Amino acid sequence: MNYSTLKKGLAASFVALIGVTTLANAQDASTTSSAKVFGGRGQYRSWSIGVNGGVLSPFVAIGGTNDFKNADVNLGYGISLRKQLGHAFGLEGNIFRGKISGTNKDAVGGVQNGVKEFETEVGYAADIRGVVNVATVDFLRRQNSVNFFVSAGYGLIAFAPKVTNANGSVVDWKDKATGPANDKHDAKTYVKEAYIPVGVGVKFKVSERVSFNLGYTMHFLDNDNLDGVYANGASNKDKFSYGSAGLEFSLGSKSKPNLDWVNPLALMYDELKDPSLRQEVDALKNRVANVEKSVEDLKKDSDGDGVADQFDKCPGTPAGTAVDGSGCPLPKVEAQVTAPTAGNLTGFETIQFEFNSSVLKTDSYPTLDKLSSVLRENGGKVTVKGYASSEGTTAYNLKLSKDRANSVKTYLVNSGVNASQVATKGLGEANPIASNDTEEGRIQNRRVESARN
Structure with missing residues (x-):
């Protein structure tokens, strides 16, 4: 060869x-493959x-x-x-x-x-x-x-x-x-x-x-x-x-x-580098921007009462006014009251809670002891209402508010109060007493209140 x-x-x-x-x-330049990068050898x-x-x-x-x-x-x-x-x-x-x-x-x-x-x-x-x-x-x-x-x-x-x-x-x-x-x-x-x-x-x-x-x-x-x-x-x-x-x-x-x-x-x-993918990414960015703007509009609270403008039925509420879930002032009979005194069971000081917690703080014990004493000595019934700030989902906050109210009831029953004297309600994010846009306001809204039946 x-x-x-x-x-x-x-x-x-x-x-x-x-x-x-x-x-x-x-x-073959126009041939496209249906294979995916991590789709496997098969x-x-x-x-x-x-x-x-x-x-x-x-x-x-x-x-x-x-x-x-x-x-x-x-x-x-x-x-x-x-x-x-x-x-x-x-x-x-x-x-x-x-x-x-x-x-x-x-x-x-x-x-x-x-x-x-x-x-x-x-x-x-x-x-x-x-x-x-x-x-x-x-x-x-x-x-x-x-x-x-x-x-x-x-x-x-x-x-x-x-x-x-x-x-x-x-x-x-x-x-x-x-x-x-x-x-x-x-x-x-x-x-x-x-x-x-x-x-x-x-x-x-x-x-x-x-x-x-x-x-x-x-x-x-x-x-x-x-x-x-x-x-x-x-x-x-x-x-x-x-x-x-x-x-x-x-x-x-x-x-x-x-x-x-x-x-x-x-x-x-x-x-x-696919142009169609780039167009989809740009369109997605625009949609995200629109959603963010809509969220900001939903959160807008012109009078600072903690209720967004679109849900506020009483706009222009003076600063510091306690309002209900519709942004309207609470009736005076529902206003927060101080610690109860014997013979006059109208309410007690607000019990505060840490973020995402239903555990009673030690500084709430004196207030609860006074309420326990009044109930044991004078009888009567009380409704304990639990609340939460606006972080988290509505469903989760409702459960958390119920847990907070039950924590108060458990304390009262353990101190000698008859369980039938204490009713509980979990109201979630409803009836904020301060704006949920600030941490100071959210701290006040993590609370339990009581009212005589």
Whole structure:
């Protein structure tokens, strides 16, 4: 095989595929994917099968010691099966065959280590590799069209070297390889050795189903017998390379995108730069601004009585006037009264509570003790009314006001008052005695009052 002709052919194929890829991407530019960034692997096609062909050489790109001076270029071919486990990583199985050969024509007399040339038939080489997508030319596209990858793994090669000695005699190991016990009568067709494949490559998206791959893989054997020559010490292990080109076909439902080409970061970027999404965000900002303005209008309290203007049936109430839930002044009979005196049970000083609490404060005990004394000595009944400030939901504040009223009743009953003498009511946010727009006002509204029945 002419090496120069092979290089020209590969270069022409590369240029042609670049053109095909560009055209395919232009045709697919309008294609949108229903896949979500965090939607899981099940929303993609993740299996693919490939075929490849290329050149095998006993030399590798990183150099090193070789048993022969000159490398021949021979045909190799294979198939692959890959499962993509994520956007950047997959597992791939590979099987390939071919021929590896080399000569010593540049050595003195055309001979080195007592041999002129070798030719090794690769019956098969099979391995499994981890494949990592490391970069993409189209980084900011929703779906990439060019991917670079690296791979490494572990495999087994079956081969039969044929060596031509300096005197022209030929030693062919095919069908003469010995078994594990080196018993010459237990001949095997091929010698078998483990190897480590390490490769790099680039793939071009031809269509939603097909990609064109270029790859270069170095194979490092666990022994020095690939070329049939043992030389340069036991530490010298044989190696060979495989440069290939091939097609890869994505398997699965055509309604799903190929996981190998989806870039999650680009997908998020694409969503963020979407004009329609930007318009929706701007519209949402306007709606939020309108809601905030409406909330401020709902909270507006021109006379400062704690009742918003839209609910205030008595606007212009003088400052400090106790009002009901409609913003109208409370009748004088409902006004707050001071601590009760014996024989005249009209009410008691307001019992205050901490924020979001129904626990009695110790400074309320003297007032409650006086009320208890009057009820025990003079009889009668009292209604205990609990209130809350405006923080929280209406339903929650109603429950909290009931708990506060029950705390007072519990104290009175524990001090000797008959439970039937004390009724409780929870009125929630109703009847504030100060504005809920200030903390000072809200403190006053967290209270319990009582009135004689």
